[in-house]
Amino acid sequence: MDLSNRPLAEIASEHGLSDQEFDLVITLLGREPNLTELGIFSVMWSEHCSYKSSKRWLKTLPTEAPWVICGPGENAGIVDIGDGQAAVFKMESHNHPSFIEPYQGAATGVGGILRDVFTMGARPVANMNALRFGAADHPRTRHLLAGVVAGIGGYGNCIGVPTVGGETNFHPAYNGNILVNAMTVGIADTDKIFYSAASGLGYPVVYVGSKTGRDGIHGATMASAEFDDDSEEKRPTVQVGDPFTEKLLLEACLELMATDAIVGIQDMGAAGLTCSTVEMADKGGVGVELNLDQVPTRETGMSAYEVMLSESQERMLMVLHPGKEALAQSIFEKWELDFAIVGQLTETERLVLKMDGATVADIPIRPLVDAAPDYDRPYNQVAAPAAMAPDDSAPPNDIADALATLMATPDQADKSWIWTQYDYSVMADTIQPPGGDAAVVRVHGTGKALAISTDCTPRYCLADPHQGAAQAVAECWRNLTAVGARPLAITDCLNFGNPERPEIMGQIVGSIQGMGEACRALDFPVVSGNVSLYNETNGKAILPTPAIGGVGLLADAAKMVKIGLAEAGYAVLLIGVTTGHLGQSLYLREVLGREDGPPPPVDLEIERRNGDFVRGLAESGRLQACHDLSDGGLIVGLAEMSLAGGVGVEIQAAPDDLPLHAWLFAEDQARYLVAVRVDAASDIMAEAATADVAATQIATTGGEDLTLRGAFTISLERLRQAHECWLPDLMAAPREETKATQ
Amino acid sequence: MRASIIVFPGSNCDRDAQVAIESVTGGTPTMVWHRDSNLPDTDLIVLPGGFAHGDYLRCGAIAAHSPIMKDVVRRAEAGTPVLAICNGFQVAIEAGLLPGALVRNANLKFICKPVHLRVENTHTPFTHMYDEDEVILLPIANHDGNYMADADTLAELTDQGRIVLRYCDSAGAVTEAANPNGSAMNIAGIANAERTILGMMPHPERFVDEALGGDYGRSVFGSLMGALA
Numbered sequence: 016m017d018l019s020n021r022p023l024a025e026i027a028s029e030h031g032l033s034d035q036e037f038d039l040v041i042t043l044l045g046r047e048p049n050l051t052e053l054g055i056f057s058v059m060w061s062e063h064c065s066y067k068s069s070k071r072w073l074k075t076l077p078t079e080a081p082w083v084i085c086g087p088g089e090n091a092g093i094v095d096i097g098d099g100q101a102a103v104f105k106m107e108s109h110n111h112p113s114f115i116e117p118y119q120g121a122a123t124g125v126g127g128i129l130r131d132v133f134t135m136g137a138r139p140v141a142n143m144n145a146l147r148f149g150a151a152d153h154p155r156t157r158h159l160l161a162g163v164v165a166g167i168g169g170y171g172n173c174i175g176v177p178t179v180g181g182e183t184n185f186h187p188a189y190n191g192n193i194l195v196n197a198m199t200v201g202i203a204d205t206d207k208i209f210y211s212a213a214s215g216l217g218y219p220v221v222y223v224g225s226k227t228g229r230d231g232i233h234g235a236t237m238a239s240a241e242f243d244d245d246s247e248e249k250r251p252t253v254q255v256g257d258p259f260t261e262k263l264l265l266e267a268c269l270e271l272m273a274t275d276a277i278v279g280i281q282d283m284g285a286a287g288l289t290c291s292t293v294e295m296a297d298k299g300g301v302g303v304e305l306n307l308d309q310v311p312t313r314e315t316g317m318s319a320y321e322v323m324l325s326e327s328q329e330r331m332l333m334v335l336h337p338g339k340e341a342l343a344q345s346i347f348e349k350w351e352l353d354f355a356i357v358g359q360l361t362e363t364e365r366l367v368l369k370m371d372g373a374t375v376a377d378i379p380i381r382p383l384v385d386a387a388p389d390y391d392r393p394y395n396q397v398a399a400p401a402a403m404a405p406d407d408s409a410p411p412n413d414i415a416d417a418l419a420t421l422m423a424t425p426d427q428a429d430k431s432w433i434w435t436q437y438d439y440s441v442m443a444d445t446i447q448p449p450g451g452d453a454a455v456v457r458v459h460g461t462g463k464a465l466a467i468s469t470d471c472t473p474r475y476c477l478a479d480p481h482q483g484a485a486q487a488v489a490e491c492w493r494n495l496t497a498v499g500a501r502p503l504a505i506t507d508c509l510n511f512g513n514p515e516r517p518e519i520m521g522q523i524v525g526s527i528q529g530m531g532e533a534c535r536a537l538d539f540p541v542v543s544g545n546v547s548l549y550n551e552t553n554g555k556a557i558l559p560t561p562a563i564g565g566v567g568l569l570a571d572a573a574k575m576v577k578i579g580l581a582e583a584g585y586a587v588l589l590i591g592v593t594t595g596h597l598g599q600s601l602y603l604r605e606v607l608g609r610e611d612g613p614p615p616p617v618d619l620e621i622e623r624r625n626g627d628f629v630r631g632l633a634e635s636g637r638l639q640a641c642h643d644l645s646d647g648g649l650i651v652g653l654a655e656m657s658l659a660g661g662v663g664v665e666i667q668a669a670p671d672d673l674p675l676h677a678w679l680f681a682e683d684q685a686r687y688l689v690a691v692r693v694d695a696a697s698d699i700m701a702e703a704a705t706a707d708v709a710a711t712q713i714a715t716t717g718g719e720d721l722t723l724r725g726a727f728t729i730s731l732e733r734l735r736q737a738h739e740c741w742l743p744d745l746m747a748a749p750r751e752e753t754k755a756t757q
Numbered sequence: 758m759r760a761s762i763i764v765f766p767g768s769n770c771d772r773d774a775q776v777a778i779e780s781v782t783g784g785t786p787t788m789v790w791h792r793d794s795n796l797p798d799t800d801l802i803v804l805p806g807g808f809a810h811g812d813y814l815r816c817g818a819i820a821a822h823s824p825i826m827k828d829v830v831r832r833a834e835a836g837t838p839v840l841a842i843c844n845g846f847q848v849a850i851e852a853g854l855l856p857g858a859l860v861r862n863a864n865l866k867f868i869c870k871p872v873h874l875r876v877e878n879t880h881t882p883f884t885h886m887y888d889e890d891e892v893i894l895l896p897i898a899n900h901d902g903n904y905m906a907d908a909d910t911l912a913e914l915t916d917q918g919r920i921v922l923r924y925c926d927s928a929g930a931v932t933e934a935a936n937p938n939g940s941a942m943n944i945a946g947i948a949n950a951e952r953t954i955l956g957m958m959p960h961p962e963r964f965v966d967e968a969l970g971g972d973y974g975r976s977v978f979g980s981l982m983g984a985l986a
Binding site: 174 | 773
């Protein structure tokens with residue numbers, strides 16, 4: 016960018032500031048900003064950092080519960096897990112960089128979210144992700160999928176934090192904008208939690224970690240704009256990750272945190288040194304003066320503008336208690352990391368930057384943060400689609416064929432090609448690896464465990480954002496429940512298109528309202544999260560994708576329940592009511608080629624009642640297996656349980672008041688399948704009736720087929736082939752094959 | 758049994774090894790920083806898994822030159838047993854304690870999964886609690902676990918019974934299909950001529966508890982405790 020001799024307003028516009036925003040900058044400063052100041056305003060007021068299109072709606076989300084220690088606004092959310100311990104977690108998007116440069120984009124997404132968690136004093140114990148790619152046969156999909164998976168693995172494997180699960184969808188709406196949402200969960204002692212507020216006049220401001228280079232400048236601005244045909248040119252805005260340095264930074268920070276040296280600490284993520292400095296000072300109500308000559312740099316001749324806007328990775332900013340500098344320095348030098356005192360706190364409440372003896376920026380901090388735009392963007396409420404009766408959809412020619420089709424469909428097929436590239440067992444506490452309803456890791460050295468799940472069904476959200484987002488929260492809650500955990504709280508990654516379009520804003524508003532309703536009804540508050548907008552290319556938006564990452568607690572890890580049918584002779588009970596809802600179902604899309612109808616309605620009262628009942632069964636040790644029902648309905652759920660345990664199942668009776676295919680493939684919510692001892696089934700059904708929970712015995716385990724007498728039989732072998740071959744075959748296919756379908 | 762676990766910058770299975778040894782033997786290993794020059798009195802040296810020095814240059818190459826490695830090599834040559842797991846195996850090779858090389862997996866990808874292994878030699882301090890030709894299950898998690906050596910070395914390893922673990926199927930057949938990464942002769946673990954150093958790609962420390970998917974790894978540490986008591 017040639018920045019000399021050009022009108023400042025034009026440069027402001029190139030930085031993503033609107034005319035009104037630029038005028039506001041001049042009013043706040045009482046003068047025209049210089050280039051460094053302009054850069055600082057532009058990143059702080061970018062959509063990515065300021066949430067200017069979403070914050071008035073985010074404020075409506077429930078964020079409190081007796082077990083919430085820290086809600087949104089810090090680096091990550093924190094919930095109490097008993098015994099003086101806390102779970103610290105957050106999910107964040109790295110969508111735009113991952114589309115431009117999949118390996119580094121995904122890798123630095125993982126690195127960034129790890130830092131958000133350990134900057135609060137927690138040791139990261141699990142990584143998760145939620146990925147969305149374009150159509151499987153789109154010419155870029157395989158390249159992007161391979162790169163993203165390698166990047167996530169490359170970073171997480173090296174730092175030694177297990178990647179324990181996630182979800183992956185494919186849909187043409189993501190052809191030009193993939194989604195890479197990464198989540199980290201850490202564990203801290205409740206009396207050793209670190210926050211970002213700076214305080215103490217004259218206290219030293221310390222920079223640690225990697226050196227600052229020219230990489231990632233304008234990353235936050237890039238993430239706040241749509242793509243067009245020239246997006247490839249944005250590659251230099253993508254940061255480059257170094258997981259080895261991050262591992263050193265993690266260990267050094269945790270070592271320093273064991274002392275009493277730190278006043279406040281914040282990682283340098285989006286908008287780098289600018290955002291961390293401003294946020295720390297703002298939260299503490301202090302000013303800060305930085306001497307940029309002291310910032311460790313990778314190359315000489317970096318300008319103040321470049322130093323402040325660089326998004327070089329693996330860096331932290333902290334305020335230390337005076338006199339602790341030498342102690343901190345010795346720890347960082349042991350780990351061979353840079354350590355520099357770059358400034359001190361002042362009483363001016365201004366951000367003052369010096370370089371070569373001159374003042375290169377002088378900005379009042381409060382207005383920089385508080386005057387950030389807060390837009391009430393116009394929105395069109397998305398109209399709920401017309402209802403669809405169970406017999407509005409044709410039955411398949413052959414149920415076994417339809418089931419085999421669903422098991423091999425991109426969204427449903429086995430994803431072990433992906434997760435075997437992730438080290439999911441390092442730290443030796445993963446008791447439910449990828450492949451269960453929720454991942455489960457033990458809380459090291461205790462009998463407790465954390466359950467983690469990421470969920471969203473974007474096709475539901477497109478049809479009805481309110482119901483779809485409520486469903487995402489409910490499914491996450493259900494997945495945690497299905498392993499026997501008590502759901503505690505969620506983090507979210509709200510991925511949408513351009514909020515300046517009223518129809519997209521309608522998706523955002525509807526989704527946040529639906530999430531809020533579900534979170535309130537399920538006592539499942541939002542403790543952290545992130546918003547990613549402008550996921551559009553040439554005016555085409557992604558499906559609305561409010562990804563939910565939930566964390567639950569198993570008080571006794573030994574009570575965890577898995578999905579696999581492990582033995583013959585067990586009864587399978589269906590918990591919950593099946594109305595035959597096929598609108599927006601996987602069956603409709605993949606077998607009939609239709610994407611229509613309303614998504615399944617979510618009844619949060621029933622959801623909670625059914626879930627509490629199932630969790631009670633798990634806690635009493637009576638479940639051999641349990642699986643929540645979602646995509647593909649009852650029959651896909653049964654097939655997954657059979658494949659996971661290697662034991663077949665015979666369905667005894669289908670109801671006569673529904674078309675068979677509607678009963679089998681319906682995606683009605685609040686349902687679970689549980690396997691119990693045959694002699695316990697009647698007691699459990701009686702208890703269910705008392706609790707006003709629908710429970711019916713539908714099947715018995717055994718054999719090597721999935722069968723319903725008189726209707727269909729399909730062998731586990733055929734199911735396994737269908738389920739497990741799709742993704743490896745896709746990734747191994749010669750290049751020409753996918754090109755031909757361009 | 759007094760064990761010392763070497764901690765390199767980038768080691769990430771050091772704690773797992775510590776926990777496993779504690780759980781099996783009851784003793785607490787000493788964690789030794791790579792920049793120390795001398796090991797404490799020790800009955801066992803563990804080179805743990807991870808990404809020492811980020812695996813930069815070549816897996817294990819920089820770690821092999823860490824200050825502590827001089828004493829590790831000296832003690833190993835004097836007969837102190839060394840258990841080198843995954844990245845530790847790579848370090849041991851780079852330090853000249855074991856022959857051959859570990860190169861990129863044949864599919865060029867990181868592979869994390871439990872694999873079947875056949876215990877080919879139970880006459881070592883690391884494996885005497887296993888049955889001869891016992892089929893066990895342990896997880897692998899690596900990007901560079903593809904063992905290679907020249908024909909003479911492979912012949913020597915075979916003739917001297919120094920191939921300790923080989924990848925196999927669930928029935929114990931050593932087949933190409935059961936080879937996860939292209940390793941020569943399905944080699945998953947080898948010993949030095951004296952059988953005092955074992956390098957292995959699979960992670961015994963991750964399988965010491967049924968809740969983690971299996972406990973076949975316990976016998977490695979149990980064998981050592983028995984042999985070194």
